[in-house]
Structures are given as C-alpha cells and as structure tokens.
Amino acid sequence: MRQISFSDAIDDALGQAMASDPRILLLGEDVQGLHAGLFVRFGRQRVKNTPISEAAFLGAAVAASMAGLRPVAEIMLVDFIGVAGDALLNHAAKVEAFSGKRWRVPLVVRTACGGGYGDGGQHEQSLWGWLAHIPGLSVVVPSTPADAGGLMLAALALGSPVIFMEHKLISSLWLDFLGSGGRETVNFDIPAEGTRGLAPNIWEPLPIGTAAVRWEGSDLTIVTLGVGVHRALQAAAMLEPQGISAGVVDLRSVSPLDKVTLCREVSHTGRMLVVDEDYEGFGLSGELAAVALEGGLVFEYARVCTQTTIPYARHLEDKTLPSVERIVRACKQLVEQKP
Amino acid sequence: MSPDLWSLYELMFKSRTFEEAVRQIWKDGKISGEMHLGMGEEAIVAGIISQLIEGDAMALDHRGTPPMVMRGVDPVALLREFMGQPDGLCGGMGGHMHLFAPDMLAASSGIVGAAGPAAAGFALAGQMLRPGTVSIAFFGDGATNAGMLMESMNLAVVWKLPVIFVCKDNDWAITTPANTVLGGNLLARAQAFGMKAIEVDGAEVEAVWSAGEVALRHARAGNGPVFFWAHCVHLEGHFLGDGLLDMVRRPVYSFRKRTWPMVKGFFRSGGAPGGERISSLWQILGGVFKIQRQTASQSDPLVRTRQALAEKDAARLAELESVVRGEIQQCVAMALQSQGNAI
Numbered sequence: 001m002r003q004i005s006f007s008d009a010i011d012d013a014l015g016q017a018m019a020s021d022p023r024i025l026l027l028g029e030d031v032q033g034l035h036a037g038l039f040v041r042f043g044r045q046r047v048k049n050t051p052i053s054e055a056a057f058l059g060a061a062v063a064a065s066m067a068g069l070r071p072v073a074e075i076m077l078v079d080f081i082g083v084a085g086d087a088l089l090n091h092a093a094k095v096e097a098f099s100g101k102r103w104r105v106p107l108v109v110r111t112a113c114g115g116g117y118g119d120g121g122q123h124e125q126s127l128w129g130w131l132a133h134i135p136g137l138s139v140v141v142p143s144t145p146a147d148a149g150g151l152m153l154a155a156l157a158l159g160s161p162v163i164f165m166e167h168k169l170i171s172s173l174w175l176d177f178l179g180s181g182g183r184e185t186v187n188f189d190i191p192a193e194g195t196r197g198l199a200p201n202i203w204e205p206l207p208i209g210t211a212a213v214r215w216e217g218s219d220l221t222i223v224t225l226g227v228g229v230h231r232a233l234q235a236a237a238m239l240e241p242q243g244i245s246a247g248v249v250d251l252r253s254v255s256p257l258d259k260v261t262l263c264r265e266v267s268h269t270g271r272m273l274v275v276d277e278d279y280e281g282f283g284l285s286g287e288l289a290a291v292a293l294e295g296g297l298v299f300e301y302a303r304v305c306t307q308t309t310i311p312y313a314r315h316l317e318d319k320t321l322p323s324v325e326r327i328v329r330a331c332k333q334l335v336e337q338k339p
Numbered sequence: 340m341s342p343d344l345w346s347l348y349e350l351m352f353k354s355r356t357f358e359e360a361v362r363q364i365w366k367d368g369k370i371s372g373e374m375h376l377g378m379g380e381e382a383i384v385a386g387i388i389s390q391l392i393e394g395d396a397m398a399l400d401h402r403g404t405p406p407m408v409m410r411g412v413d414p415v416a417l418l419r420e421f422m423g424q425p426d427g428l429c430g431g432m433g434g435h436m437h438l439f440a441p442d443m444l445a446a447s448s449g450i451v452g453a454a455g456p457a458a459a460g461f462a463l464a465g466q467m468l469r470p471g472t473v474s475i476a477f478f479g480d481g482a483t484n485a486g487m488l489m490e491s492m493n494l495a496v497v498w499k500l501p502v503i504f505v506c507k508d509n510d511w512a513i514t515t516p517a518n519t520v521l522g523g524n525l526l527a528r529a530q531a532f533g534m535k536a537i538e539v540d541g542a543e544v545e546a547v548w549s550a551g552e553v554a555l556r557h558a559r560a561g562n563g564p565v566f567f568w569a570h571c572v573h574l575e576g577h578f579l580g581d582g583l584l585d586m587v588r589r590p591v592y593s594f595r596k597r598t599w600p601m602v603k604g605f606f607r608s609g610g611a612p613g614g615e616r617i618s619s620l621w622q623i624l625g626g627v628f629k630i631q632r633q634t635a636s637q638s639d640p641l642v643r644t645r646q647a648l649a650e651k652d653a654a655r656l657a658e659l660e661s662v663v664r665g666e667i668q669q670c671v672a673m674a675l676q677s678q679g680n681a682i
Binding site for chain 1 (some may be wrong): 365366367368370371372373374422423424425427429432433434436449450451452464481482484485487488512513514515519520521536541543565578580582583587589592596597600601603604605607608609610611615616618619620622624
C-alpha cells in the first residue's frame with residue numbers, strides 16, 4: 001500500500017492500463033498539460049490535445065471505440081458536456097441497443113464535476129443523475145483515491161460507455177487549476193479523506209455498481225456519493241454523541257445502482273436520508289426512494305440536495321450545496337419525527 | 340471619419356487599470372475561483388465598442404470585463420459582483436464569467452463558443468425590432484473550433500444577420516498552442532461561409548477602429564455579418580495562475596509543483612520509447628517559451644498607444660491617466676468597503 005492523492009490515483013491507474021493495452025488513449029482539451037505525467041510517458045499519439053470541439057471529439061471517441069480503440073475522452077468540466085450531448089445521448093448510449101448488442105462502445109468519458117470553490121453555476125454542476133437517466137450509460141462517482149483508481153480500471157475494462165466523474169473539491173489537480181490558481185489566500189472546505197489516502201501499489205479493478213457502507217448506524221441511513229460521503233461522515237460523527245446513530249452508504253456509482261445494499265441498509269434503520277449534490281428534482285434522490293419502495297420497504301425519508309442554480313458567491317454557494325450543517329439538521333428531523 | 344485616439348486610450352486605460360485592481364483583489368483571496376482577464380485585448384474591444392450605439396447588443400465570452408467596463412457598466416457593481424456581494428451587478432449569482440446587463444443587451448457565458456449563437460439571436464431581434472443596430476460576438480481563436488460558433492456564422496450569413504464576429508486571436512486554445520489544434524486559415528474559413536472577412540492587428544487601436552468602422556457600416560446597412568479577425572496577446576495567460584506563465588514567472592515554485600509529475604512519467608516503465616518522451620518534454624517547454632515570448636513582446640496595445648500620445652501631449656496624457664486612476668481607486672475603495680460591511 002502507499003499514500004496517493006485522488007487525482008494522482010486516477011492517472012496512475014490509467015497509466016497502468018495504458019502500459020498494458022496499446023489501444024487505450026487519452027484525448028481532450030489541454031490533456032498534454034493537465035496530465036503531463038501521462039503525456040511524457042506515453043507521447044502525443046496516446047495523449048492527444050483536442051481543439052475546443054467537444055461535439056466532434058466526443059462523437060469521434062464513440063466511433064473510435066466501436067472501431068477497435070479504447071478512448072478515454074476528457075470533457076474538462078461536466079457542465080461542458082451539454083455541448084457534446086448528442087454524442088452521449090443519441091450515440092454512445094444507443095449503439096449497443098440498436099445493434100442488438102452486436103456492437104460495443106468501450107468508451108470512458110472522464111470529467112470533473114462538483115462545486116465548493118466559487119466558480120459559478122456553469123462550472124460547478126454535478127449532473128450525475130441527469131446522465132444516469134439515459135439507459136446505456138454507466139455513471140461512476142468515486143469519493144476516495146483507492147476507489148478512484150480501482151473504478152477507473154473497471155471502467156476501462158467494462159466494454160460499455162462509462163462516465164467517470166472526478167469531484168473537483170477532492171481533486172488537487174482540478175482545485176489548483178480552477179480554484180486556487182496557485183494562491184494561498186483562498187480557503188475551501190476540503191475533505192482530507194477524499195483528497196489523499198491509501199491505495200494498492202498495483203491497481204485492481206473495483207466492480208462498478210457496488211456501494212460501500214462507510215459507517216454503520218442504527219437510527220438512519222445516509223445514502224450519498226462523491227464529496228457528500230465525507231460531509232455525511234462528518235455529520236454522523238457529530239450526531240453520535242447526541243445519541244443519533246447514522247449509517248453512511250457511499251453509492252460509488254449512480255448507474256448501475258447497488259439496489260441490494262441500498263435496500264438492506266435502509267431496511268435495518270427504517271429511515272433514509274439522501275445527500276446528493278446534484279439537483280433535487282427528478283433525479284437520484286427521488287430514484288432512491290422509488291427503488292426502496294419498489295423493494296417493499298417501509299421507511300421515513302428526507303433529502304439534502306442542490307435545489308437551485310449554484311450561486312457564484314461563496315456564502316450563497318455554501319447554503320446551496322449540501323453542507324454538514326444541513327445534513328445534521330435533516331438527520332435530527334428525520335429521527336425525531338413521529339411515524 | 341477618423342478615430343479619436345485620446346478617447347480610445349481612455350477606454351483602454353480604464354479597463355486596464357480596473358483589471359489590475361481585480362488582479363490584486365484576486366491575489367488577496369477576495370475573489371474565489373477562476374479569473375480570466377482581458378489584458379492585452381483592450382485595443383480590439385475599445386476599437387469596436389467606441390462605435391456602438393443604443394440598441395446594439397453584445398454576446399461576451401468568459402473575458403467579459405473589458406467590454407462591460409468600456410460599454411459603461413458601473414465598475415463598482417462589477418467589482419462587487421466579482422467579490423460575490425448582494426449589491427453586485429448580478430447579486431453575486433454570476434461572477435466574472437456570467438455577467439449580464441439587460442439594459443445594454445450585454446450577456447456573457449463561460450461556455451466556449453456560446454457567443455456565436457447568442458450574437459445571432461440578438462441580431463435577429465435587432466433586425467426585426469431595432470433596424471440599423473448590430474450585435475457583437477466576442478470570442479477567442481480557440482472558440483472558432485466550436486461547432487456552435489461555425490453554425491452561427493452560417494446562420495448569420497443565410498439570414499443576413501447584422502453580426503460582427505470579433506475573434507480576439509491570442510494564438511492559444513486555453514493552454515494549448517492554437518496552431519496545433521486549428522486547421523486552415525480563419526480568414527479563408529469565414530470567407531468560405533460567404534461572409535465579409537477582415538484581418539487586423541489587434542494591438543493597433545486606430546487600425547481596429549478603422550476596420551471596425553467598415554465592418555459596422557456593412558452590418559448596419561443590412562449587408563449581413565462580418566468576421567473580424569484581430570490578433571493580440573493575453574498578458575496574463577489564459578487566466579490568473581496560468582500554469583505555463585507560472586513556470587516563467589515563478590520557476591522555482593513551478594518546478595516543484597509541475598515538473599515532478601513529468602519527471603516521474605519520464606522514468607516510468609511501460610509506454611513510449613525514450614525519444615518520444617524527450618519530444619513530449621520539449622513540447623511542454625515550447626509552450627513555456629511561447630508564452631514567455633508573447634508576454635514579453637511589444638504587443639501590449641496600451642504601450643503602443645501611450646507612446647503615440649506621449650509624443651503628442653505628455654501633460655494631457657498624464658492628466659488623463661491620473662483622473663482615470665483616481666476613479667478606479669475610488670471604485671475599489673467603495674467595493675472593498677461594502678465587502679467589509681457584508682462580512
């Protein structure tokens with residue numbers, strides 16, 4: 001085992017896969033600078049800078065994967081995926097179904113997501129629920145370095161389109177690029193456990209679609225992902241001395257969704273609190289309730305999500321994104337309310 | 340008509356002084372996240388904006404500050420917006436990449452290329468509701484590879500929309516040298532859409548103004564869009580804290596931070612042969628040299644214009660600069676004071 005940062009873990013696992021499979025290449029805007037270690041190691045044929053043409057290079061990556069390559073296409077920020085929406089919605093997600101599974105799309109789309117550093121509502125969205133809504137796309141949201149590397153290997157091996165989402169608040173690469181810009185005069189509420197952690201020396205794939213129980217609890221189950229995991233763990237630790245035992249489930253992927261773990265944990269406590277940095281309406285938080293209901297569970301339910309466009313101003317942003325304070329409050333209300 | 344160099348310089352100097360203040364406030368940590376300044380493109384913006392009339396629209400990119408300042412948006416409201424204050428231009432909701440001034444038909448976006456469709460739409464409304472007005476799209480050369488911008492150019496041609504597509508070409512696409520990701524010639528590209536296309540030195544404000552006059556007359560008269568290709572440098576790189584520029588300005592700091600991953604990558608087993616690895620390193624160094632060359636060059640539009648004016652009337656120049664500096668200082672003081680009140 002070794003200590004590694006979240007962003008290094010992803011490039012390290014990708015590098016391990018690239019070294020053993022010459023079909024894998026990384027393409028995207030500025031990738032030769034952003035992933036300079038991979039660029040120097042693998043050269044310009046395998047690490048390709050693209051024009052700012054998301055629709056073209058993501059669409060091309062879909063077809064390249066159909067024709068024998070294993071592209072990893074980087075959409076710098078998930079917000080920009082709107083520009084290339086067609087490649088995902090109508091092509092990457094459809095080819096396998098349309099071809100009667102005769103043609104696979106072994107594509108990984110890696111993209112930075114999430115807020116908490118004051119970049120405004122066009123650069124800080126999560127959108128994992130929006131993406132997972134489309135049948136045919138897997139959506140992966142790691143919350144620790146070990147998961148990030150393992151899930152990247154699994155994404156590369158899956159043989160179907162995977163959106164691999166890197167939360168900027170735990171990625172030192174992205175946070176430095178977009179948040180601090182080399183300054184020491186700005187502060188962000190960064191969860192240390194997500195930023196750096198233990199990881200294996202040689203990466204092994206971590207199966208996509210398996211949630212992890214991060215904390216056992218008997219009064220309620222917090223179901224979350226990404227930075228939400230760390231906020232929830234902090235809230236659980238604060239609630240413990242107050243006599244509330246909150247469990248924390250890290251989904252790790254939105255699609256496929258680990259319904260078994262979800263239902264098992266919620267059935268133990270009879271209460272579900274969803275903490276989701278993505279938008280509240282018509283998304284993951286509602287889906288989780290539906291899955292538990294379909295599983296025949298009877299439970300109390302609440303959610304802490306992002307309800308509006310994320311404001312630029314940091315003090316407004318803090319109120320908009322799920323915070324430890326909001327989670328603690330929601331947990332208390334959920335436990336105290338009479339069934 | 341001929342341009343008034345004094346008023347053009349005043350616009351440019353106001354924008355520059357304002358952005359210098361923004362840079363300091365960002366460094367002090369009072370502005371969070373990214374900050375894309377327009378230092379180096381002032382002559383292009385001034386040459387065009389000085390000729391706008393009421394009812395003209397502006398579709399701005401992530402470098403909206405100079406156009407907003409020069410069009411007359413309250414600098415205090417801008418500063419307050421950048422600092423996320425409730426009395427900022429957009430109530431602290433947008434920040435510098437998402438500036439909106441409805442009374443001036445000025446809207447910005449942080450999505451590269453988005454100025455194209457927005458300008459086409461503003462122009463369509465102008466064509467039907469405010470004949471004789473134009474719509475300006477400001478974007479960089481990196482954006483010219485965005486499909487939506489190319490589609491907008493075609494749309495503007497077939498609908499004869501009064502759009503000036505102003506390309507502020509600094510030879511970079513974010514932090515990638517533009518020549519490595521841009522095929523063909525932009526003038527020829529625009530002409531192939533059937534559009535009038537003009538190329539100009541964006542560091543020469545008089546040249547921009549004169550070419551802009553031709554372009555604006557063409558569009559106002561209902562003859563369709565114009566592609567306005569102006570070359571410039573970005574004196575602060577892509578954004579404040581630009582990694583390549585950092586390697587020039589803070590080599591020791593950058594060496595530890597940025598060079599180590601490259602060194603590790605160089606020595607890792609598996610991957611490209613040694614020769615190719617060396618060539619990758621050279622390419623990264625090439626980018627550093629390029630930005631060093633550009634930011635040290637004589638392409639600063641303010642330096643050029645200032646020289647010309649100093650020769651004409653040094654006292655008047657000093658007076659002009661002193662007044663503008665005073666105004667901006669006052670704006671900064673007001674904005675910082677309300678920041679103090681907010682916290």
